[in-house]
Amino acid sequence: MPRYFDPHLVNDPFGDPGLYVDLAFERRALIFDLGDLSRLSPRQLLRISHAFITHRHMDHFIGFDQLLRCILGRETTVGFYGPAGLIDAIEHKLKAYTWNLIAGYEGNPVLRVTEIDEKGRLASAQFKGRLAFERSDETKAISEAGVLLQEPGFEVRAATLDHGVPTLAFALEERAHINIWRNKVAAMGLEVGAWLGAFKEAIVRGSPEDTPIAVTWAGARGERPQSLPLGALKNEIMRVTSGRKIAYVVDCAFTDANVARAVALAKDADILFIEAAFLQADSARAGERQHLTAHQAGTIARRANVKRLVTLHYSPRYQGHGEQLAQEAEAAFRNG
Numbered sequence: 001m002p003r004y005f006d007p008h009l010v011n012d013p014f015g016d017p018g019l020y021v022d023l024a025f026e027r028r029a030l031i032f033d034l035g036d037l038s039r040l041s042p043r044q045l046l047r048i049s050h051a052f053i054t055h056r057h058m059d060h061f062i063g064f065d066q067l068l069r070c071i072l073g074r075e076t077t078v079g080f081y082g083p084a085g086l087i088d089a090i091e092h093k094l095k096a097y098t099w100n101l102i103a104g105y106e107g108n109p110v111l112r113v114t115e116i117d118e119k120g121r122l123a124s125a126q127f128k129g130r131l132a133f134e135r136s137d138e139t140k141a142i143s144e145a146g147v148l149l150q151e152p153g154f155e156v157r158a159a160t161l162d163h164g165v166p167t168l169a170f171a172l173e174e175r176a177h178i179n180i181w182r183n184k185v186a187a188m189g190l191e192v193g194a195w196l197g198a199f200k201e202a203i204v205r206g207s208p209e210d211t212p213i214a215v216t217w218a219g220a221r222g223e224r225p226q227s228l229p230l231g232a233l234k235n236e237i238m239r240v241t242s243g244r245k246i247a248y249v250v251d252c253a254f255t256d257a258n259v260a261r262a263v264a265l266a267k268d269a270d271i272l273f274i275e276a277a278f279l280q281a282d283s284a285r286a287g288e289r290q291h292l293t294a295h296q297a298g299t300i301a302r303r304a305n306v307k308r309l310v311t312l313h314y315s316p317r318y319q320g321h322g323e324q325l326a327q328e329a330e331a332a333f334r335n336g
């Protein structure tokens with residue numbers, strides 16, 4: 001199965017958090033957190049179509065300027081998503097610069113900013129380069145189940161966690177595909193045609209297995225039936241490829257509410273990217289700073305039943321001993 005998305009951390013685990021997800025077949029990328037982005041090439045920065053920001057502590061947001069610098073003069077739209085207050089924050093960042101010459105630039109970069117509050121209320125605004133990044137086109141909506149972005153190939157959901165301030169955790173989920181075996185359609189004597197659309201729709205609707213599906217035979221129908229049961233067709237000509245899922249959880253206290261939300265969001269993910277800021281021996285310090293220990297990160301991964309765990313966002317106090325954090329998280333993940 002081709003891999004639809006290819007996630008990798010922007011920096012080493014002691015560097016600023018950031019997860020770059022290349023959408024290989026679409027020549028674009030998503031990014032989770034905008035910490036220091038200097039390790040991304042201009043080509044990689046220009047591929048970013050959507051940026052998801054957990055919260056606005058500096059190590060998660062300073063890269064906004066690097067991304068903005070890169071898209072100036074380009075004909076592009078980038079979507080930014082984050083907790084309540086993001087629209088004001090981006091407006092202030094944009095107002096910090098002078099734009100008197102931007103109208104003469106060739107391309108018109110557009111920033112489409114969406115924020116979500118703890119009740120799932122969405123607010124959006126737009127900033128167009130051509131208009132010196134003046135704030136415009138404000139809209140409001142309600143998110144269903146934390147969904148921030150839905151596209152034909154995937155969706156991104158957020159959960160609000162507590163880190164002294166509201167912080168978002170994200171899940172990126174590829175949609176399941178219904179694949180039709182064309183050679184098996186032909187082998188049954190059927191024609192590849194419009195009837196396959198109705199067949200797929202019946203599957204998506206969850207219709208009963210004996211639902212008759214009108215088919216088109218290759219050649220004369222003769223004695224052959226006008227329709228075949230859905231279940232029989234499913235067995236013969238279809239395969240469902242389940243989508244991959246990754247989750248990204250950083251900067252949150254190990255409270256019951258946070259754990260429950262993070263576990264629900266990351267449930268059964270293929271990879272959970274999660275902060276492991278402190279060793280469990282320093283859990284008091286982790287609690288004060290409202291960060292997770294490595295053991296706590298592993299515990300969340302275990303409860304969420306993820307397949308793989310990748311830790312990041314290590315405190316600089318463990319510089320040179322990063323493997324201890326990784327091992328502690330892995331041990332809690334595997335053994336509890």
Ligand SMILES: [Zn+2]
Nearest residue numbers: 055057163251
């Ligand atoms: Zn933080």
